[in-house]
Amino acid sequence: MTSLETAAGTAPLAGIADSGPTAAGEGDARRERVDVHHHYTAPEWLDWAEKQEIVHRRKLPPWTRWDLGTALRMMDEAGIRTSVFTVAMLGRLQDPKVRKESALVALEAASDLVQSHPDRFAFYTPLFLDSPDLSMWSLTHGLDDLGAIGVSVRTSAKGVYLGHPDQDRILAELNERSAVVSTHPMDVPGGGAELEGVPPFLCDFLMDTTRAAISLIINGTLDRYPNLSFILPHGGGFLPYIAGRVEVFSDHLTPKVDRARVRDYLHRFYYDTAGPMSPSATPSLLSTVDPSRILYGSDWPPTPAHLVTSVTAPALDNDPALDEQQRRCINRDNAHRLLPSLAARR
Structure with a gap:
């Protein structure tokens, strides 16, 4: 075991001092965060993908070069005790056999990482909106065989949003399992319509997430599958900011949505903090949802470590x-309630 691994979870968070016995719980939470938004590109998967000539490492963005030492260092500096990660697989694979092999390599690497560091990592098994068969295999293998604690899914695939009736087979199985579903945008519909000079993660990803949430509402997903917990x-x-607008124009949706139910639907989602927590954004989020529905998310490594440790984490802690109680719940307690197996890893 390296000195970095030995010290994991014990390093003080830069810029935060204990404020005495009355804040002991808050101080602990700021050093025991649960990060529900961590992107993991397995080095083993990159090795496989390069051999298959699917990707070329040197041409990939820096955030795909995930390594254990850097991850633990960032986590310790940001006060993150446990990271729940999505399993990244790059490239647009079409052949079903190759896609399954890709998922198998990535999932086995994810499982190995969690087994070697069970107190520091947990993972979501990936779903594929355009392939029910592959999704059913992944959720069974990931949840039942490898110990994933939830599933991850893109907000849309090929212009079809989460919640579409074509996904009912997958959603019904997840509902039976009372699954936690972590969502994330990736393929933004309307290619070529982006604003030149503005990366898609700045605006377009937020719109894709908003569309997916409304898709789940108008398709009746939240009513038909009440055991599912979706993390946005x-x-x-943009959903918290336009909540009032969705209410006012709910009868313009197809199918129409009862205006009185809109707020109830919005309260049934979970929301992570990757990016929105600020004096201007937090009030909108709190006016839409109860703080018990907000979870800490770093969005590392697409969000660089220096921003996680010096900007976004301190912004939350000083918002x-x-x-203090709300911050403690967002940093740790809400995630332990939603994903109770994590509490046993402390």
């Missing part, structure tokens, strides 16, 4: 719209 990334995109 980046504070739900004037939140009190």
Whole structure:
């Protein structure tokens, strides 16, 4: 075991001092965060993908070069005790056999990482909106065989959003399992319509998340599958800000949505903090959902470590719209309630 691994979870968070016995719980939570938004590109998967000539490492963005030492260092500096990660697989694979092999390599690597560091990592098994068969295999293998604690899924695939009736087979199985579903945008519909000079993660990803949430509402997904818990990334995109607008124009949706139910639907999502927590954004989020529905998310490594440790984490811990108990719940307690197996890893 390296000195870095030995010290994992014990290093003090830069810039935060204990404030005495009355804040002991909050101080602990700021050093025992549960990060529900961590992107993992397995080195083993990259090795496989290069051999298959699917990717070329040197041409990939820096965030795909995941390594254990860097991950643990970032986590310790940001006060993250446990990271729940999505399993990244790059490239647009079409052949069913190759896609399954790709998923198998990535899942086995994810399982090995969690087994070697069970107190530091957990993972979501991936679903594929355009392939029910592959999704059913992945959720069975990931959840039952490898110990995944939830599933991850893109907000849309090939222009079809999460919640579409074509996904009912997958959603019904997940509902039977009372699954936690972590969502994330990736393929933004309308290619070529993006604003030149503006990366898609800045605006377009937030819109894609907003569309997916409304898709889940208008397709009746939240009513038909009440046991599912959906996590919306980046504070739900634009959803908290336009909550009133969705209410006012709910009868313009197809099918129409009862205006009185809109707020109830919005309260049934979970929202992670990757990006939205600020004096301007937090009040909108809190006016839409209860703090018990907000989870800490770093969005590392696409969000660089220096931003996680010096900007986004401190912004949450010093947000004037939140009190100490709310911050403690967002940092740790809400995730332990939603994903109870994590509490046993402390």
